[in-house]
Amino acid sequence: MTQPTEPIVIIGGGQSGLAAARAALQAGLRPLILEASDEPGGSWPHYYDSLAAFSPARFSAMPGLDFDGSPDRYPHRDEITAYLRRYAATLDVEIRTGTRVETVEATDDGRFVVRTAGGAQVEAAAVVAASGSFTRPIVPALPGAESFTGRLLHAADYRSPKDLAGQKVVVVGGGNSAVQIAHELTGHAQVTIASRAPLAFLPQWREGRDVHHWLVSSGFDDLPPAWLIHHVHARLVMDGGDYAQAVESGTLVRRPMFARLDGEHVVWADGLRERVEVVLMATGYLPDLGYLAPLGALDEYGLPLHQGGLSLVRPGLAYLGLEFQRSFASNTLRGVAADAAHIMGPLAAHARRAPAQVGL
Structure with a gap:
């Protein structure tokens, strides 16, 4: 089996990015997380002070790490932030914090080049866009x-x-x-x-x-x-x-x-x-995916062209953390791991050049 020399690059170190990293490890890949903020945790540290999970702790944990304390309580924003940082520490993956992705470009051989705001360039066998939506709030046009x-x-x-x-x-x-x-x-x-x-x-x-x-x-x-x-x-x-x-x-x-x-x-x-x-x-958010524009992978509204999180435009590109991506539980702590497992098989096949291995 051909193993890729490049990592699978995961853009975003929140719950979706961490779930993607775990799934990539289980698939035998080498994940690299690029996170714009100073620590993993995604959007949780930035929500309003009183926010708690809508689901009890027993239904809010991600695979491999339970919440401490009563399983029937509703974890607070700060507790979830701390939980995600502990979760990141349990994963044997490289996480580059303070690294904001500016563009993702495709190469002629089906790989990707990820360019960061700091001028770095990372070659990737595949890409998971898991950067969330908090930075793109929906602001409706209110008359007057x-x-x-x-x-x-x-x-x-x-x-x-x-x-x-x-x-x-x-x-x-x-x-x-x-x-x-x-x-x-x-x-x-x-x-x-x-x-x-x-x-x-x-x-x-x-x-x-x-x-x-x-x-x-x-x-x-x-x-x-x-x-x-x-x-x-x-x-x-x-x-x-x-x-x-x-x-x-x-x-x-x-x-x-x-x-x-x-x-x-x-x-x-x-x-x-x-x-x-x-x-x-309180009108919601849209995925913030402008860095994918060079790939032609977005529609006219900047939304991903995908099916179940797999790009319809670029093989080797996938998404995590989209609302209703595959199911009612998508974009939740309890549901993101299933979505990560769903996309990782095809990404692994792309990274290992499966079509070439079967003679195509």
Whole structure:
């Protein structure tokens, strides 16, 4: 069996990059992680202060390393950051921190050249893009935004409710982050959540078990996107009971998305004008993959052309950490290892020049 002399380069040292490195080792490859920040851990250190995992520790661990403590608690942001750094230390892989990738180019023989912001050049047998999306927040074009005299923020900018204490805030979005942020702001600010569709709550507990027990034991976690659309018709919000109750009681006010911004006002769909000081958009993120532009591997919106994480354009290029990449559990701590295993077989075959070995 022909072994590649070049490493398989993994761009990003968060949960996806670490899962890719472990899968590469198991496939007999030599992974090299290039991480832009000073330590592995991905986006977790940069999220808002109160964020905790939506799944209990027993369902949040990656293969080979359990969380310490009670398996039924929901690990906090800082605990997950520390966990990922411990996980990185268990892997016998080279991790180059402070190394931001600027471009990836293809060679004539199917290899890749990875160029970094520091001027370094790395030759790669294959590439895994696992750089996440935190650095590319979705900022929708809000009508009248150019006239708004208040502050326009994204959830990526948000850290703590004390930063917005005493202000009138509209949180835009209908997912977990929007509801979590709006709910924790209710005790500190006058807050309204604005969403295009009614909030859809998924109870965190059923029959005495966290919903992740049912997601895993039933196989729901493994359902592909093409099947999920027949069952999931709205963006679901995990709710331990507090969120739905807050909406029903009026403690957390939800209104249909406003029509526009106008000076210091939000103009609601019914024509009501309300003075607000902050509009905070919890509107999600997109994969930040601009460094792949030279490969022609992205569509017009900068999104990857892929199937299950494998590039449809460039053999030897794969992705990890995409939302619904292959299943409901993709892009989660509990699901990323399965996606990593899925992509690594084809990547190993490419790195070992499998077509040439069979005479093609």
